[in-house]
Amino acid sequence: MKNVLNTKDVVKVLKIIAKRIEENKDYITDLDAILGDGDHWANMNMGYQKIVSIEEELLELNLADLFKKVGMTLMSTIGGSSGVLYGDAFITAHKSLIGVEEMDKFKIHEVLDSGLNAMMKRGNAKPGDKTMIDTLYQAVKAYKESLDNNDEFEITINKMVKAAEEGMESTKEMEAAKGRAFYRTDKGVGHIDPGAVTMYYQIQELAQYIML
Ligand code: ADP
Ligand code: MG
Numbered sequence: 568m569k570n571v572l573n574t575k576d577v578v579k580v581l582k583i584i585a586k587r588i589e590e591n592k593d594y595i596t597d598l599d600a601i602l603g604d605g606d607h608w609a610n611m612n613m614g615y616q617k618i619v620s621i622e623e624e625l626l627e628l629n630l631a632d633l634f635k636k637v638g639m640t641l642m643s644t645i646g647g648s649s650g651v652l653y654g655d656a657f658i659t660a661h662k663s664l665i666g667v668e669e670m671d672k673f674k675i676h677e678v679l680d681s682g683l684n685a686m687m688k689r690g691n692a693k694p695g696d697k698t699m700i701d702t703l704y705q706a707v708k709a710y711k712e713s714l715d716n717n718d719e720f721e722i723t724i725n726k727m728v729k730a731a732e733e734g735m736e737s738t739k740e741m742e743a744a745k746g747r748a749f750y751r752t753d754k755g756v757g758h759i760d761p762g763a764v765t766m767y768y769q770i771q772e773l774a775q776y777i778m779l
Contacts, residue, residue, distance in 0.1 A: 607761040631665045631666070633661075659685035695741060698745050
């Protein structure tokens with residue numbers, strides 16, 4: 568169990584996430600072929616592979632600059648909506664990290680929350696719109712409730728992952744209000760949103776790393 572995360576930890580988590588995304592090509596591509604234009608996996612994979620390719624450079628940065636660099640890299644590498652949304656999330660979150668050498672559980676919450684708010688603002692989306700936000704919103708909400716409850720950090724992390732999973736699954740029966748699925752006559756009902764799944768992978772890998 569880790570209680571704090573530094574630059575090295577974050578770079579490791581990013582590499583683990585890159586691998587997780589790389590391994591799930593078919594599932595994510597199929598979901599986006601149904602609900603969108605089929606490129607969500609390719610977009611996320613391209614962004615994360617680019618991050619892996621600049622690992623050495625990232626390891627030299629403090630946390631704030633690391634987040635900024637990751638955001639700028641995702642924004643410039645990924646063409647689709649997810650590039651702008653993730654780019655903005657990481658770039659906005661970097662502001663919470665200025666002067667911070669290690670993120671403790673409160674800082675991790677602050678970073679996730681500011682990323683979430685940046686995404687909602689940039690995408691003009693809210694929970695219930697059938698997007699990646701449904702996963703992150705539930706995760707951040709459960710995390711905060713657990714912090715307020717003074718739970719052990721391990722319990723907080725477990726609650727966060729469980730809520731993220733529920734958020735992801737809840738997109739299945741939702742009607743899309745944002746993204747390409749909105750333009751389908753059935754609004755995508757019956758299918759999980761691909762962006763909600765890749766968001767879940769990222770949260771779950773972060774959690775697993777912390778729990779090691
Ligand atoms: P594009 O939709 O441009 O092809 P991607 O395929 O990379 O981009 O990403 C699609 C995912 O982006 C969707 O599954 C959804 O989760 C998310 N998404 C789309 N539009 C929005 C939005 N306005 N706000 C938040 N998330 C969105
Ligand atoms: Mg797409």
